[in-house]
Amino acid sequence: MPRSAKNAPKPPKRPTQSASIVRHLKSDEKANFTLRSFEAKLELAAAIIASWRKAGSRPIDKSWFETKSGFAEKHDPEAGIYDWGSPNIMSGKLEAYRDLFDRWETLCKQATDFQSDKEITKDVGTRLEAELAKSSKLQFNLAEVMDALKRVNPNDEVFKRIDLVW
Secondary structure, eight states: OOOOTTTSOOOOOOOOHHHHHHTTSOHHHHHHHHHHHHHHHHHHHHHHHHHHHHHTSBOSSOOGGGSHHHHHHOOBGGGTBOOOOOTTTTSSOOGGGHHHHHHHHHHHHHHHTSOBHHHHHHHHHHHHHHHHHHHHHHHHHHHHHHHHHHHHOTTOHHHHHSOOOO
16 A cells, blocks of 8 residues: 555655764864854855945845754855754754854844845835826926916917927
């Protein structure tokens, strides 16, 4: 009898490069390994926010460091950044990671202070629509005034100097 998809066993999780490295370390070396990776991730996130400051806005997409899982899963061995699987590291409860976790929360708050390019575009579009509405209203009012003047004095010199196209 075939198993349903619900009851099928899950495939084994493929070990990450960091898992294979960490497996061979002593427990105090494992903690230092994770601390160094955490610090490298924080430095990278701070550099990203600094680039947003310089540009004056942020990209539309959400950055990897703004969620606990995204931060934990970030993996770039060349930059000394490794993923980790323990949710405890990003819980904010472990004393060894508390200062780093607090720095991460601060960076996330700084990230939310930036308007994304999408929000800026939306704001500009809203302002542009408002200005166009004002312009249309002014054009309509000007046409009303010109029509009234023309009824009062159709041969006025003003109408000869102004090329009116309504």
